[in-house]
Amino acid sequence: MPGTPSQISPFALSVAYQQGLHDFAVTDLLIHLQNFSSPEFDSQPITQPELEMVAALLVEQLANNLDSHLVAAYLKAIRQGNEEVVPEPIDLEYPQSTDLPANFPTAAPSPRFIYGDCLRLCPVTIDGQTESETDTGRCIGRYYAYAPHHCHWMWKYVIWLDKDSLSASWCVATTAWEDELEPVSQEEPA
Structure with missing residues (x-):
């Protein structure tokens, strides 16, 4: 005691x-x-x-x-024992500036994807289950934007959705940050 x-x-x-x-x-x-x-x-x-x-x-x-x-x-x-819950005190990161970098586009990282690439949104985990089916489509554009969830600038892509994509019944295109996308392998249909 x-x-x-x-x-x-x-x-x-x-x-x-x-x-x-x-x-x-x-x-x-x-x-x-x-x-x-x-x-x-x-x-x-x-x-x-x-x-x-x-x-x-x-x-x-x-x-x-x-x-x-x-x-x-x-x-x-x-x-639910979710391992992604913050195990330490939350460390809020505040950006120094949200202005376009002065040395853009010279110092910007090269984009991972180019126009015409077949892409899919990365699977996400919801309530402990990973969604295996995600939207797929082709890259039809990209732009450099401030990503508030990362507190820095990064590439965001415009994706024209495939007709059989999950969201195709209510939209024809979507946008996604570079880290939310992955290439569709050659054997998989786009």
Whole structure:
């Protein structure tokens, strides 16, 4: 039995408290707030009371504005043992700029696919089952666009769907990011 708080040394309590702050990413929040700067804010360093108050307000704001659909999706994934649920605290990545790279097209990666290539959308896993049938078609175009899910620029393709494709009954073409596509092998019908 670990003992009551009065029986635990102040050092052990401090270590446990610090570990809790780390486990719930509060330490990272405090570090980011300590280094906060903005043109709308004077350049005086943030004091410890200000730091703690802003952190508390941000945590309270998060708690008051939880998206129930997002929480339900995380709980469902955790309960189903989904390995893709984030095992570590979420690390949000914010882009430096969404402007077209200054050295475009010179420094842009070469596109993987060219016009006329037979392609299919990569299989996706839904509720633990991988969908084996996906849309297929031919590449009829591509463009370089900012991919918010990757926080950088990449190629996006326009795919003219085959008549027997899954989505062909309601659309004739679709778009997909380069990492969502794979070539259809020669033996497979396109």
